[in-house]
Amino acid sequence: MALSLKQIEKISKALGDANRLRILQHISKKGGCGQCSEIQGLIDLTQPSISHHIKILIESGLIEPEKEGRNLKYTLNERLFKDYTASVTQLKF
Amino acid sequence: MALSLKQIEKISKALGDANRLRILQHISKKGGCGQCSEIQGLIDLTQPSISHHIKILIESGLIEPEKEGRNLKYTLNERLFKDYTASVTQLKF
DNA sequence: GTTATATATTTAAATATTTCAATATGTTTA
């Protein structure tokens, strides 16, 4: 599915930060991310900052939150990754 | 070729602006962009602002400047577009 | 129901980005 220019802009912005890229990499590696405070070990930011970055990723649609028992789990929205890269390649939005 | 995290960050930032996306679309449509001041008709910004956006696109590597007789022509770096989308899909950088 | 743990929100400061006006540079043609 082709995305709108606004969607491409929002997703690109979400991808335009080293910390958020690291979070995505981590989630990707784990196929989700059980205890999300793992990320605090990964990137050197306080908990509220990490929460803020995760919010931006969720709002872009790139990840989706899910309850996993007591904690939250975030999963990549692979459909949207595909639509994004296809749209960017074609520059049609 | 896999890009570095820093490269992905920079390219994503370059893509994270509606005006720059419109510039890219325009270049794409024309297969280059003869007189670049065409863009002033396209997006409602002053000449220096457009020049600034083009600079960011050049620094990201997404477009390349070339002399075309009297004026400048910008061409898409299709190789880099491909590498970018491949890297983002795999989240390996 | 209190405590502990995980995540979110609010507020404010620091930093970065976007934009324009003014000016500069570079190239071509007269």
Added chain:
DNA sequence: TAAACATATTGAAATATTTAAATATATAAC
């Protein structure tokens, strides 16, 4: 060489983003 045109740079204001400290909320275990 001067005039005309295309593009770039500088400086400053407006806006947006990133970050942390303090606090709030939500859920599970006790």
